Amino acid sequence: MANFNVRYGVSLRKRFLAVGADKRKRYKCDLCGKVAVKRVMNGIWHCRHCDSTFAGGAYTFHTTAGETVSRLLNR
Numbered sequence: 001m002a003n004f005n006v007r008y009g010v011s012l013r014k015r016f017l018a019v020g021a022d023k024r025k026r027y028k029c030d031l032c033g034k035v036a037v038k039r040v041m042n043g044i045w046h047c048r049h050c051d052s053t054f055a056g057g058a059y060t061f062h063t064t065a066g067e068t069v070s071r072l073l074n075r
Protein backbone atom coordinates (compact mmCIF):
# COMPACT_ATOMS: atom_id res chain seq x y z
CA MET A 1 0.00 0.00 0.00
CA ALA A 2 2.83 2.39 0.86
CA ASN A 3 4.47 1.70 -2.48
CA PHE A 4 1.28 2.43 -4.31
CA ASN A 5 0.87 5.77 -2.54
CA VAL A 6 4.38 6.86 -3.46
CA ARG A 7 3.94 5.95 -7.10
CA TYR A 8 0.58 7.67 -7.22
CA GLY A 9 2.10 10.87 -5.81
CA VAL A 10 4.75 10.93 -8.50
CA SER A 11 2.28 10.42 -11.30
CA LEU A 12 0.02 13.13 -9.92
CA ARG A 13 2.90 15.59 -9.83
CA LYS A 14 3.88 14.74 -13.38
CA ARG A 15 0.31 15.23 -14.52
CA PHE A 16 0.09 18.56 -12.75
CA LEU A 17 3.26 19.77 -14.46
CA ALA A 18 2.01 18.52 -17.80
CA VAL A 19 -1.35 20.28 -17.61
CA GLY A 20 0.05 23.41 -16.01
CA ALA A 21 1.30 24.63 -19.35
CA ASP A 22 -2.13 24.18 -20.92
CA LYS A 23 -4.20 26.39 -18.69
CA ARG A 24 -3.39 29.59 -20.54
CA LYS A 25 -4.04 28.15 -23.95
CA ARG A 26 -7.19 28.79 -25.88
CA TYR A 27 -9.33 25.87 -26.88
CA LYS A 28 -11.73 25.15 -29.68
CA CYS A 29 -15.33 25.86 -28.83
CA ASP A 30 -17.68 22.91 -29.18
CA LEU A 31 -20.53 25.16 -30.25
CA CYS A 32 -19.09 27.68 -32.71
CA GLY A 33 -15.84 25.90 -33.62
CA LYS A 34 -13.70 28.99 -33.01
CA VAL A 35 -10.54 28.74 -30.94
CA ALA A 36 -11.80 31.22 -28.40
CA VAL A 37 -12.39 29.23 -25.22
CA LYS A 38 -10.38 30.41 -22.24
CA ARG A 39 -10.38 29.37 -18.61
CA VAL A 40 -12.11 31.92 -16.42
CA MET A 41 -11.75 29.96 -13.19
CA ASN A 42 -11.11 26.40 -12.09
CA GLY A 43 -13.35 24.16 -14.13
CA ILE A 44 -15.16 27.04 -15.83
CA TRP A 45 -14.43 27.90 -19.46
CA HIS A 46 -15.81 30.70 -21.56
CA CYS A 47 -15.96 31.19 -25.32
CA ARG A 48 -15.35 34.77 -26.26
CA HIS A 49 -16.78 34.24 -29.72
CA CYS A 50 -20.27 32.88 -28.97
CA ASP A 51 -20.35 33.87 -25.27
CA SER A 52 -20.91 30.31 -24.07
CA THR A 53 -19.76 29.09 -20.70
CA PHE A 54 -18.66 25.50 -20.18
CA ALA A 55 -17.85 23.34 -17.20
CA GLY A 56 -14.60 21.58 -18.02
CA GLY A 57 -11.47 20.42 -16.36
CA ALA A 58 -9.77 22.55 -13.76
CA TYR A 59 -6.73 23.16 -15.96
CA THR A 60 -7.63 21.98 -19.44
CA PHE A 61 -10.81 22.35 -21.42
CA HIS A 62 -10.96 18.79 -22.72
CA THR A 63 -9.31 17.07 -19.84
CA THR A 64 -8.33 13.56 -19.00
CA ALA A 65 -7.92 14.57 -15.35
CA GLY A 66 -11.68 14.60 -14.79
CA GLU A 67 -11.93 11.10 -16.14
CA THR A 68 -9.14 10.03 -13.84
CA VAL A 69 -10.95 11.47 -10.84
CA SER A 70 -14.14 9.67 -11.84
CA ARG A 71 -12.28 6.41 -12.12
CA LEU A 72 -10.70 6.93 -8.70
CA LEU A 73 -14.08 7.67 -7.13
CA ASN A 74 -15.59 4.58 -8.68
CA ARG A 75 -13.04 2.30 -7.07
Ligand SMILES: [Zn+2]
Pocket residue numbers: 029030031032033034036047048049050051052
Ligand atom coordinates in the same frame (compact mmCIF):
# COMPACT_ATOMS: atom_id res chain seq x y z
ZN1 LIG B 1 -18.06 29.48 -29.07
